[in-house]
Amino acid sequence: MKTCEGSRLVGTKEAECIETGFTGHGPFEVLASITSVKREQGGVRTALLYAPEIARRAKPMQFVQVKVVPLTDPFLRRPFGFSRISPDEGIIGITWATVGKGTSLMAGWHEGDTVSVLGPLGNGLQVDRISGIACTPPENAPEQHTGRGNPSRSMEQRSKGRSVWLIAGGTGLAPLYPLAESMKPQVSDITVLYGAKTSASLMDTSPFGAMGCRVTVSTEDGSKGARGRVTEALGRLLASAGETLRHNRPLAVACGPAPMLRAVKSMLADTPVELYISLEERMACGTGLCRGCAVKAASPRRGYLHVCTDGPVFPAGEVLLGGEG
Amino acid sequence: MIDLSTELAGIRLANPLVAASGVFGYGEEYARLGDIRWFGAVSVKGTTLEPREGNPPPRVCETPSGMLNSIGLENPGAEVAARKKIPWLRQFGVPIIVNISGNTYEEFSELGAIFSDVEGISALEVNVSCPNVASGGLTFGMDARSSYRATLSVRKTWKGPLIVKLTPNSPDIVSIARAAVEGGADILSLINTLIGMAIDIKTRRPVLGNVTGGLSGPAIKPVALRCVYQVSQAVEVPIIGMGGVSSYRDVLEFIMAGASAVGIGAGLLVDPLLPKKILADLEEYCREEGIATLTGLTGCAWRE
Numbered sequence: 001m002k003t004c005e006g007s008r009l010v011g012t013k014e015a016e017c018i019e020t021g022f023t024g025h026g027p028f029e030v031l032a033s034i035t036s037v038k039r040e041q042g043g044v045r046t047a048l049l050y051a052p053e054i055a056r057r058a059k060p061m062q063f064v065q066v067k068v069v070p071l072t073d074p075f076l077r078r079p080f081g082f083s084r085i086s087p088d089e090g091i092i093g094i095t096w097a098t099v100g101k102g103t104s105l106m107a108g109w110h111e112g113d114t115v116s117v118l119g120p121l122g123n124g125l126q127v128d129r130i131s132g133i134a135c136t137p138p139e140n141a142p143e144q145h146t147g148r149g150n151p152s153r154s155m156e157q158r159s160k161g162r163s164v165w166l167i168a169g170g171t172g173l174a175p176l177y178p179l180a181e182s183m184k185p186q187v188s189d190i191t192v193l194y195g196a197k198t199s200a201s202l203m204d205t206s207p208f209g210a211m212g213c214r215v216t217v218s219t220e221d222g223s224k225g226a227r228g229r230v231t232e233a234l235g236r237l238l239a240s241a242g243e244t245l246r247h248n249r250p251l252a253v254a255c256g257p258a259p260m261l262r263a264v265k266s267m268l269a270d271t272p273v274e275l276y277i278s279l280e281e282r283m284a285c286g287t288g289l290c291r292g293c294a295v296k297a298a299s300p301r302r303g304y305l306h307v308c309t310d311g312p313v314f315p316a317g318e319v320l321l322g323g324e325g
Numbered sequence: 326m327i328d329l330s331t332e333l334a335g336i337r338l339a340n341p342l343v344a345a346s347g348v349f350g351y352g353e354e355y356a357r358l359g360d361i362r363w364f365g366a367v368s369v370k371g372t373t374l375e376p377r378e379g380n381p382p383p384r385v386c387e388t389p390s391g392m393l394n395s396i397g398l399e400n401p402g403a404e405v406a407a408r409k410k411i412p413w414l415r416q417f418g419v420p421i422i423v424n425i426s427g428n429t430y431e432e433f434s435e436l437g438a439i440f441s442d443v444e445g446i447s448a449l450e451v452n453v454s455c456p457n458v459a460s461g462g463l464t465f466g467m468d469a470r471s472s473y474r475a476t477l478s479v480r481k482t483w484k485g486p487l488i489v490k491l492t493p494n495s496p497d498i499v500s501i502a503r504a505a506v507e508g509g510a511d512i513l514s515l516i517n518t519l520i521g522m523a524i525d526i527k528t529r530r531p532v533l534g535n536v537t538g539g540l541s542g543p544a545i546k547p548v549a550l551r552c553v554y555q556v557s558q559a560v561e562v563p564i565i566g567m568g569g570v571s572s573y574r575d576v577l578e579f580i581m582a583g584a585s586a587v588g589i590g591a592g593l594l595v596d597p598l599l600p601k602k603i604l605a606d607l608e609e610y611c612r613e614e615g616i617a618t619l620t621g622l623t624g625c626a627w628r629e
Contacts, residue, residue: 026356026357026358026359027357027358029596029597029598067595067596072390072542072543072571073389073390074387075387075388075389075390075391075392075542075543075591075595076387076392076594076595077595116596118597281382281383282382282383282384282385282386282532283385284385284387284392284394284591284594285348285593285594285595285597287354287357287358287594287597288350288354288357289348289349289350289354289355289358289593289594289597290347290348290385290394290396290594291350291379291384291396291399292384292385292394292396293382293384293385294379294380294381294382294384294399295382296381303378303379303399304378304379304382304399309354
């Protein structure tokens with residue numbers, strides 16, 4: 001195990017963070033400096049944090065625990081998925097909407113402030129372990145494999161690779177960006193289905209478009225994109241995929257509010273689509289110590305699973321969401 | 326040379342910091358986060374005779390300067406703990422305290438017997454104060470007579486050092502402390518969590534799946550200190566003080582109130598490196614104050 005007394009070691013080499021006698025690969029505590037805080041479309045903020053020890057190890061869909069202020073109130077750290085992972089620059093991004101005490105205080109963050117960040121935590125999505133989708137970090141993949149701007153290559157990839165559906169609601173879009181980025185070199189067909197209540201709460205989807213993803217936006221009031229919920233767009237996608245579903249077996253990853261996840265799970269339950277869902281539960285430590293963030297396992301033998309150490313991403317069939325089972 | 330070591334009923338601790346039961350599991354998670362050897366002793370998750378899957382979520386909820394939990398003693402059961410978890414934890418050479426929770430006096434005796442056959446356990450800690458399980462737990466610890474009987478039940482089958490963990494939820498913690506000592510406790514640990522709750526004003530329902538939970542964190546430190554201050558003057562046995570420790574100042578306060586060792590609980594959930602930071606700060610404090618032996622301060626707040 002490695003530990004890093006990050007408060008004094010920010011920017012130092014990894015070797016200096018390693019305590020002697022340990023062999024694991026635990027998360028780091030880093031006193032990260034905030035390199036920028038930006039207001040973005042959809043009423044969210046994104047902070048970029050200089051935390052090289054974390055950026056170097058972070059995988060898409062993992063998370064960090066952030067001590068918003070170095071005080072006892074609010075007491076607990078706050079979990080955030082990565083909205084950006086830039087290992088070369090040593091930068092991670094987190095994106096939030098102001099919903100409570102912690103996120104309100106984060107609105108007061110300024111460039112140059114430092115915050116204690118613990119991570120990376122959780123398992124992320126091990127895309128490289130999913131058969132038919134070999135996913136490597138973007139920096140390891142030669143650019144020409146993206147197939148962008150090369151229609152013949154793109155067709156060839158499409159014919160052998162599985163499609164990927166990224167399904168998001170609200171701020172659930174944020175962690176899917178590094179995921180799409182990591183898949184991009186090897187997956188030619190990525191569809192993003194994104195929904196929010198109104199156009200005012202829609203996050204910017206243009207980075208997905210720029211990456212070559214097909215993006216479908218829905219708003220409940222129809223103020224932008226298709227009127228309705230993201231699940232209605234999913235229904236249309238399912239219908240249009242029709243017979244191709246069976247041999248293509250798309251990989252779907254859903255991230256958003258619990259009712260959306262329940263609906264998506266039930267829609268895809270009897271289809272060939274392989275669904276992963278990113279769960280949230282009230283969390284204290286984020287490190288497996290407290291056993292707080294319990295989610296019922298589908299198999300009674302397994303009792304409760306824990307979002308922090310078993311997730312936050314689960315194969316949809318392995319967990320029972322609220323109201324199921 | 327500054328001496329941070331302490332002793333609890335013959336158990337030698339390299340420093341006074343104890344990983345409190347319930348935030349340390351059996352050490353496997355912590356081993357990825359920090360060095361188990363930063364602790365003077367570790368108390369493992371409350372262990373029951375049969376495996377328990379724990380309470381329905383939500384199990385945790387933040388409160389001002391603290392948190393509520395209703396984990397519900399999620400643990401693999403005594404057999405797995407004895408056969409797999411404790412043997413693994415032994416490799417670190419840190420004194421191991423096994424926290425046990427029974428539903429009946431007989432179960433407490435049986436737990437004492439199971440762990441008597443396991444090598445490398447420095448002490449058993451009798452949990453008569455868990456607020457999150459329906460039977461047993463807190464019901465024993467609220468009353469002097471049942472605390473005495475629960476302690477005695479373990480004492481019959483476990484010959485090593487025996488700790489009894491006390492609840493602050495009883496109206497008279499001192500009489501329960503005395504009863505535990507009379508029942509055979511060699512050490513007392515206090516306090517367990519205070520029973521509390523939170524309500525979600527949107528759903529108009531309790532936040533926790535178990536409705537009530539145990540309050541911990543800095544919010545409870547004044548209560549914990551008062552308990553240690555009172556109990557340490559009433560009994561002769563050493564005390565592990567705990568409740569809201571999040572800095573070396575808190576550790577010093579507990580020692581001054583009468584503790585020989587100090588537990589870290591919820592603080593570890595926020596800062597896994599807390600023991601390392603506290604040890605460095607304690608050394609610096611002792612150096613600046615010209616203190617050679619930290620435990621020399623035990624009970625100084627009430628001693629002549």
